Structure formats: structure tokens, C-alpha cells
Amino acid sequence: MTYALYTGCTTPVVAPNYEVSARRVCESLDIDLELLHAPCCGNPIKPIRETEAVAMALHVLGLAGDTNLMTLCSACRSSLLEAREKASPEFLDRLHLDEETIQMLQINHFIQVLYEDIGLNRLRKKIERPLDVRVAVHYGCHLYRPASLYREDPEYPHSLDDLVEICGAHSVSYRRKSMCCGSPVMGVNFDVSMEMTARKLQDIKEKADIMIITCSGCGFMFDRKQKSAESFAGELNIPVLYYSQFLGLALGIPPETLGFEINRVPVKSFLEKVLP
16 A cells, blocks of 8 residues: 655644554554655645645646545645636636546545545554553544535544554543534734633643644644743643554554654653553
8 A cells, every 4th residue: 555645844843753653553554655745735725826835736646647645634635636627628728737647646644544545443443552541532623624525524523533442442422512613813922822722721631642644834832832822721731642643652663653642742751651
């Protein structure tokens, strides 16, 4: 099983622990990754220059050729799928792209690769170190939105909960589970964005041992900016892990290879709890 890995703009800069752990997990599951050297997917400029954003996304797809694509960023995947939906044959021709190749290309987020291409049963059989902890999962805004592009209900998703529980953990319910992390409004109103982050972390503080995420933008808010959120919520100290780090531990991958030293909120207490 081979994928072209598209890391996008944000993950290599703010979440190298996400990328390195995802690579280690894929290696453990015999998924071959070929790094796709490609520019931005166009998502940041969609609100003001939609045509240009679509062209940027299609350019990325063109660089992938006929190798199925894996993204780590949820917004990247949505942008690539939306661009393909909107692209007319004439527009593709102007960009010198082959319509059949673009339409046949499989575009999956890392989570969908695990859930749909590998499957829960195969993953469950590979678990070597069950992780008996309470987990609050955060899907984020883009993993299953817009709804027209995905099979899973964006209001009541379950795939990440399922993936957490095959690792031996308990996925807890909590208020504001579907609420945004606050990242999109940070550039407009820092205080509002921090309040959104703080409220969600407050909701899970007494219910979960850790938070699991799948998006580098969300990681920036919940992990890197958690100390800032404490000015709105008081002490939080909630470890925030990418699912790739969590699954990596459950698969028996050595923790020192999963990027935990990059996590901003200390994970020592969590690791001491789950490691022999």
C-alpha cells in the first residue's frame, strides 16, 4: 500500500511530532509513503480568491500523478476534494491537467486511511500495548466537512472514537465535543479564540486523562496555546496527543521515536501511567 504524503504548510512548522509519529505508524503498518513536494493547497485564500485557491489545489493533485494521496491536515483534504468537485474540464485543460487522472485519484486523510483502508479489525490485531485511559477526542471542523464530500455524519462522527477504543482506551462524551478549537478566528480576535479553546479544555478537564486530535491547527491551540488559555480557565495541564502518537504507543512503537519531546504540555504523567 503506497501513498504520496502531502504534509501541507502548517504541519511541518507547528506539528513535526504529528508528521514523525504518522510516519512511524505507517512504517509499522507496512504503508509506504512517498513525500509529495508540493506547495500550499489554497485553503488560506479561499474566502477572497476562490478561483486561485482551486487552481492551487488542483496543482497539488497534478503533482501527485496517479499515486493515491494521504494528507495529515483536514483542511488540506477538504480543499483538494472541493477543488476537484468544482473543476470543469475546461479549467483542468487550462492548467494542463488530465481530467481522468485527477478524478481517479484517491484523496484520504491519515485517519481515513487507518479507518477505511486498513480497517478496525486489522488494527485491533496489531495492538501490543493496550492504553487504559480516558480520552476526549476532538474531530475539528474539517475532518468531515463539508458534509457533501464525506460519508460520515459531521455532527455525530464516530471513527476517531472507534480508533481510540481499539487501543484499549475509553472515549468519553463531553459538552462542546463538536465545537471549533478557535484557530480560525485567532487573527481577528485573539481573546475570542482563546476563550473557545479554554471552554473546550474546561469541559474535558475532569472527564478525561488526555485529549486526542488529528489536526495541526487544533494542536497549535490546544497544546501550544494551552498556557495562554489558562488565563481564561485557570490551570488546565491537559496532555494533548495526536492520534498517531497514541496509536504508535498502542502498536508498541518506542515512545522516544514518536515526537513526545515536541509536545508543549508535559506528557510524562500519561506515559508513566501507560508504559510498563
